[in-house]
Amino acid sequence: MLQIDSWKRVLIWLVCVAGLILALPNAFYTRVEQSNDAIAAIEIGADTPENQALAAQWPSWMPSSLVNLGLDLRGGAHLLAEVQVEDVYANRMEAMWPEIRDTLRPERATIGTIRLQPSEPDEIRVRISQPEGMARALEVVRGLARPVTSLTAAGQNDIIVAADGSDIVVTLSEAEKLASDERTVRQSLEIVRRRIDEVGTREPTIQKQGIDRILIQVPGIGSAAELKSIIGTTAQLTFNPVVNRTSDQNASAGIGNKLVPSIDEPGQYYIIEAAPVVTGEELVDAQPAFDQNGRPAVNFRFNTSGARKFGDYTRDNVGSPFAIVLDDEVISAPVIQSHIPGGSGIITGRFSVEESTQLAVLLRAGALPAGLTFLEERTIGPELGQDSIDAGKVATMVAFAAVLVFMALSYGLFGIFANIALILNVALIFGLLSMIGGTLTLPGIAGIVLTVGMAVDANVLVFERIREELKTARGPSRAIELGYEKALSAILDANITTFITAVILFAMGSGPVRGFAITLGLGIMTSVFTAIFVTRLMIVMWFERRRPKTIEV
Incomplete structure (x- = not known):
């Protein structure tokens, strides 16, 4: 006999109501x-x-909660950026000089004086005055080598140390360059994502493309130029000791130093030590604020190691200027008035409120490890998005209406039950997409249209099976029960194989393919639920009320 427990009935209707409320x-x-x-x-x-x-x-x-509209529906910006991985080599070599210098100092009796020499960006040259101590110098510097952090380069070191006359030449190994490239692109990818998330943009598509490129698609943003302003700044913040100040833009900085312009004082330049005391990587927070004169500024705070280095330097250099450098431009060069032990401070300059807020966002998200070159940029207007939405609506409505008419004409009252379940099915899809914060794209709309057809397919299997059972079974109650029992395996087989396909598409695909896979996968789950439980519950409730002697499907 047809029978569904009361708690199951309540649960089925609660799921349907919850889906409708979430989709509303x-x-x-x-x-x-x-x-x-x-x-x-x-x-x-x-x-x-x-x-x-x-x-x-x-x-x-x-x-x-809403279903997020993808770039092809809402409009937005599209960028293809190339990461300048070579920048990291130069920064790495620059940062190694203090370490090499401190390592060689105890060996002065053997190797003599130590001087940094002009060198290529991806190497560092150190000249010693006593070449006869070269063997000892090489041994000491090689002690700085570390294993490459990569599974494919196990057992290899990150640097190569060689002698060239009186010079010690340190370069990155090829294995380290490959590992560094991978780390740089991965870190750039994460920082770009954080910067975009900071400004509240919904569901951006940010993914690696090729070896050193990043594809960035952000729905709902005004233009590609606006997107570039958010992510295009390297935002490499450093705190460097000041060597001198000059108005000559061609002044010689000297080895180990560099000449950088001042933003706060146009026409002025600072000669600073190239090796920073603290970097923006050691920042844990940055917030827009106002200084004691009511001008926009940025409050910052270091982590434990950064606070210690910052505190030690300010303690030992009271009365000396200290340059705050952003992307090789001095934004402020205050004189250290006293020891700053807490690891926090304030960046002042000629900021507007908007600029201080933007700088805080960039610093909070982190510095890009290397510059980005934008190879392709497109702005997709909202008109195109609206055209896509309208076309998708028409396609969905035509498919939906055709299916509803077919089911009603083919299966009569049972077809109407299936149509009600089909409407609930679409509502459940949108409710689930809203709940998980999913993004709907044009391929996603295609997935919904396909789901509509598949949802009907499950009901067709059941109804055709009931037709066959009516010819042999003892009565309509038994025919309906056998129809659902015998059609269940076919429904599950067909939907499970399609769901596996959706999972593979989601795992292996990207962008629009994933959008299609998500709606297809969710649609399969909701269509199985509505076909097996919702339609059956409506038929059972109708049968209990009417108790017909015969039925027509």
Whole structure:
């Protein structure tokens, strides 16, 4: 006999109601989106009457999660960036000089004086005055070598140390360069993602392409230029000792130093030590603020090691200027007034409020390890996105209407039950996408359209099986029960194999392919649920109420 436990009935309807409630905000997309943005603005301090009015557009007790629209639906910016991995080699060699110098100093009796020599960006040359001590010097410097942190280069060292006359030449090994390239691109990828997430953009597509390129697609952003302003700055912050100050842009900096311009004082240049005392990598927080004169500034705070180095330097150099350098430009060069032990401070300069906020975002997200060269940039306007949405709507509505008509004509009342379940199925898909914060793209719409057909397929299998059982079974109740039992294996087999395909597409694909895989996978789960449970529950409830002697499918 047909029978479904009461708790199962309640659970099935609760799932359907929850799906409808979660999907409901998408029917009022613009209103809910404006309300969400206003609430986010109020939380960060922009509590204006306009934002209060916008926030009140949607009830606070209702779900407010939306399906994010992809770049092809909403418009936005597309960038293809190439990471300049060679920059890291030069920075690495530059940072090694203090370490090499401190290692060789105890050996002066054997090797004589130590001088840094001009060298190529990817190497460092150190000249010793007593060439007869070269063997000892090479042995000491080779002690600085570390194993390459890469599975493919196990057992190899990161540097190669050789002699060239009176010079010690240190270069990166090929294995270390390959490992460094991989680390640099991976780190750049993560920092670009953090910078974009900091400004609240929804569901960007940020992925590695090729060996040293990054594809960046951000829906809902105004232009490619705006996106470049967010991610295009290297934001390499360093704190360097000041050697001298000059107005001559051609002044000789000397070996181990560099000449950098001042942003705060146009026409002025600073000669600073190339090796920084502390870098932005040791920052743990940066927030926009105002200095004692009410001018925009940025508060910063170091981690434990950075705070220790910063405190030690300020203790030993009270009265000396200290340059705060951002991307090889001095933004401030204050004189150290006293020991700063807490590892925190303030960056002042000629900032606007917007510039100080942007600088804080960049510093908080971290410095790009290398520069980015933008090879391709496109701005996709909202008009194109709206055209795509309209085309997708038409395709979905035509497919949906055709399926509804077919089911009603082919299976009568049972077909109407299947149509109700089909509508619930689509609502459940949107409810799940909203709940997980999924992104809907044009391929995703294609996945929904395909799901509509597959959901009907499960009902067709059941109804055809019921037809066959009506010819042999003792009554309609037994025919319906056998129809669901015998069709179940075919439904599960077909949907499980398709779900496996969706999982593979998601794991192996990227961008639009993943969007298709997500909607297809979610659609399979909801279509199986509605076909096996929802349609069956409606048929059982109808049968219990009417108790027909015969049925027609």
